[in-house]
Amino acid sequence: MIDILKKIVRNYIAVCIISIALGVALVIDPTFLTRIVSYIFGGVALIFGIYNVAMYFIKNDEAMIFMVIKGVIFAFIGLFVILKPDFIPRVISTVFGLYMLINGVIGLTNATQIKRTGDTEWLFPMISAGVTFGLGFIICINPMLPVNIAMMVLGICLIISGASSLFSSFTARSKLKHLEDAQTSNKDKNGNDIIDI
Numbered sequence: 001m002i003d004i005l006k007k008i009v010r011n012y013i014a015v016c017i018i019s020i021a022l023g024v025a026l027v028i029d030p031t032f033l034t035r036i037v038s039y040i041f042g043g044v045a046l047i048f049g050i051y052n053v054a055m056y057f058i059k060n061d062e063a064m065i066f067m068v069i070k071g072v073i074f075a076f077i078g079l080f081v082i083l084k085p086d087f088i089p090r091v092i093s094t095v096f097g098l099y100m101l102i103n104g105v106i107g108l109t110n111a112t113q114i115k116r117t118g119d120t121e122w123l124f125p126m127i128s129a130g131v132t133f134g135l136g137f138i139i140c141i142n143p144m145l146p147v148n149i150a151m152m153v154l155g156i157c158l159i160i161s162g163a164s165s166l167f168s169s170f171t172a173r174s175k176l177k178h179l180e181d182a183q184t185s186n187k188d189k190n191g192n193d194i195i196d197i
Helices: 002-028 032-059 062-083 087-116 123-141 144-185
Strands: none
Touching: 002 032, 002 144, 032 062, 032 087, 032 144, 062 087, 087 123, 087 144, 123 144
16 A cells, blocks of 8 residues: 555656646746647648548549648648747737737727716726727737746746645655554564554
8 A cells, every 4th residue: 555655656746846847948938838739739730631631642532632632731731830839829819919909999989988978987997998908009019928928927836836746745755654664663574463462
């Protein structure tokens, strides 16, 4: 039983070390994870595309021309993503930035209309809409900024979580060692349990 627990603790320590290493990598280079995801996505798309084209030539069936078109498109997408790994997070950030920008414009328009009606509750919606518009504008100018910040925060969280779990793992390992020593001291030299009467 103790051997199983020790193996579990060893595996947990390994996971903690990987978590800390990944966290440090993300803090040093926030685009590290997004690049890996892009390479994996691009690689899968490229392989799928090549497979479709290859199957067309292997089977030599004119009715499967659609497979060639699909294969070429997927291969092109895969190659493009591999060569431009920042493309996917950049597109996601730009779309998010545009959404915030449009939302900010709508909010500013609404706040202006509230002010024109003579309502005194226009200031907070105006400030909120202005901040939303400003953030959307910043994201549209530099779409990788929110991705980098998010990845850095994730990296810091991984380091803290990994370090905390690592400390707990070493404590658990120390307790297991004491338990193992206690069990060993309760056995005679032939390995039989000593029973006190």
